[in-house]
Amino acid sequence: MTRTSATLALCVVAMATLTRAGLQCESIKIPMCRSMPYNMTRMPNLLHHSTQENAILAIDRFYMLVQTKCSEHLLFFLCAIYAPICTLEFQAVPPCRGVCESARAGCEPLLTRYGLTWPENLDCDLLELPQYDRGVCIAPEAIVSNIPASSFKKLDGPDPTPPIISNNTVCSCGRSAKPRRTLYLKQKYQYVLRATLNTSETLGLLTLTTVKVSLVIKRSQVDIDPNTTTYLWTDDMCLCPALRPGREYLIMGHEDMSRSRLLFSETDNSVAVKWSDRYMSRVAKWEEKLKSMEKKKNKRRRAKNKSRKKQKGKDQSRSSNGKENKKKEKKRNGHGRRRDRHWHKRNRARKNRKGDAVTLATNQAATTSPTMTTTPPPSF
Numbered sequence: 142m143t144r145t146s147a148t149l150a151l152c153v154v155a156m157a158t159l160t161r162a163g164l165q166c167e168s169i170k171i172p173m174c175r176s177m178p179y180n181m182t183r184m185p186n187l188l189h190h191s192t193q194e195n196a197i198l199a200i201d202r203f204y205m206l207v208q209t210k211c212s213e214h215l216l217f218f219l220c221a222i223y224a225p226i227c228t229l230e231f232q233a234v235p236p237c238r239g240v241c242e243s244a245r246a247g248c249e250p251l252l253t254r255y256g257l258t259w260p261e262n263l264d265c266d267l268l269e270l271p272q273y274d275r276g277v278c279i280a281p282e283a284i285v286s287n288i289p290a291s292s293f294k295k296l297d298g299p300d301p302t303p304p305i306i307s308n309n310t311v312c313s314c315g316r317s318a319k320p321r322r323t324l325y326l327k328q329k330y331q332y333v334l335r336a337t338l339n340t341s342e343t344l345g346l347l348t349l350t351t352v353k354v355s356l357v358i359k360r361s362q363v364d365i366d367p368n369t370t371t372y373l374w375t376d377d378m379c380l381c382p383a384l385r386p387g388r389e390y391l392i393m394g395h396e397d398m399s400r401s402r403l404l405f406s407e408t409d410n411s412v413a414v415k416w417s418d419r420y421m422s423r424v425a426k427w428e429e430k431l432k433s434m435e436k437k438k439n440k441r442r443r444a445k446n447k448s449r450k451k452q453k454g455k456d457q458s459r460s461s462n463g464k465e466n467k468k469k470e471k472k473r474n475g476h477g478r479r480r481d482r483h484w485h486k487r488n489r490a491r492k493n494r495k496g497d498a499v500t501l502a503t504n505q506a507a508t509t510s511p512t513m514t515t516t517p518p519p520s521f
Contacts, residue, residue, distance in 0.1 A: 174220035210345030212247025312379030381407035
């Protein structure tokens with residue numbers, strides 16, 4: 142099978158799928174894959190996820206890697222694995238091997254840089270992906286047919302394009318927030334650190350800031366250890382509030398618990414100010430006040446729930462009493478109707494007996510009276 146014939150075959154399959162999709166096809170619900178050139182998928186996928194809900198939980202861990210733009214084929218490769226195109230002729234069409242190798246070659250160096258490895262279940266050899274011109278597989282050029290073929294990169298080998306990493310992004314940050322009591326109580330910060338900035342770099346659409354933590358004043362669910370290096374994630378190409386390398390800061394922000402990361406963003410009202418020892422006592426007082434407010438709020442909530450339950454119990458009691466009263470009234474009415482029915486029955490029987498007695502007396506009188514004889518008139 143040549144490249145041209147394979148492309149045409151897959152285009153025909155895709156068109157047939159979109160027009161003749163049966164009960165096994167379903168619309169793509171995975172948010173990361175809604176920009177794919179096809180909109181129908183089928184389950185189970187190539188990693189044996191039975192539902193799209195399970196696939197969403199699995200693919201979501203690659204969100205930050207996709208945002209780094211480490212490979213232009215990474216998103217297509219992931220969606221072809223987790224949400225394969227729905228066809229009536231084949232159970233699941235895998236991505237071509239060139240797509241997998243391109244994605245891995247572009248992103249694996251970035252993962253290695255931060256102590257991570259390419260996922261084993263996405264290994265190109267273990268998935269046994271076919272070559273583009275030697276089997277049935279899917280590649281961007283096999284789906285998008287209205288774009289000239291010259292605009293596609295040849296997928297015979299790895300993608301040599303390195304990740305987009307920049308430290309010279311020109312940013313314009315607004316006025317940074319100051320650590321005040323009202324702001325702390327309003328934002329309810331989930332982590333508070335004393336840390337020194339090491340590096341900050343832009344990875345595609347993300348900014349990754351590396352800090353060395355000296356003291357963990359507060360944390361929620363993300364593990365943060367003192368005297369270790371941790372990362373602050375900004376979903377933007379600019380780091381705001383602006384930080385200077387080598388300076389020690391008081392840093393306050395929120396956590397992304399679904400991805401186990403610390404968020405640092407101006408839009409999220411994160412705070413970063415030069416460290417001062419006076420912030421220790423201030424933050425302790427603010428946290429104590431915040432806990433007191435939360436305790437009062439929970440107490441009011443419990444009292445409200447208790448009042449609601451009590452009122453519900455009263456309503457149920459009234460309802461049950463009303464039902465019982467209705468039953469009693471119905472029973473009384475039933476007894477009354479039965480009494481009336483018996484009275485009418487006795488009355489009718491009494492009348493019948495009286496009528497029978499009158500009839501009997503009349504008959505007796507008729508039988509005991511003397512017989513009258515009639516004489517014919519004389520004849521002349």
